[in-house]
Amino acid sequence: MSLKLIFSANADQSDIQLCEDYWAYEHDGRYVEHVKILCRQYHIDYHILFGVLAECQAYLDDVHCQYCGRPYQLDVPADIPYIRKQSSWFCESCISFSGGQLTVGR
Secondary structure (H helix, E strand, O other), rough: OOEEEEEOOOOOHHHHHHHHHHHHOOOOOOOHHHHHHHHHHHHHHHHHHHHHHOOOOEEEEEEEEOOOOOOEEEOOOOHHHHHHHHOOOOOOOHHOOOOOOOOOOO
């Protein structure tokens, strides 16, 4: 998998490790269980987990906007198999710039 993680300057080593563990999700259809396991493992609540995850942006290096070439920015790791199945993808900026002439999944 070509996943690139970009961390904010505020992220410390424990935040980075938590983000890496979160994005290591195996896509087995048990995303909620994965989140529960991480919370138990790190002794944190869900709101803390998602606060830490906000310090990290994840991109797929192998899925790019067909117009500008920007890599796909992920929201959750469970989206990866779906995104990779798309025949093409246009980022929101390019769709907006085109006045809606570009469409997703076209």
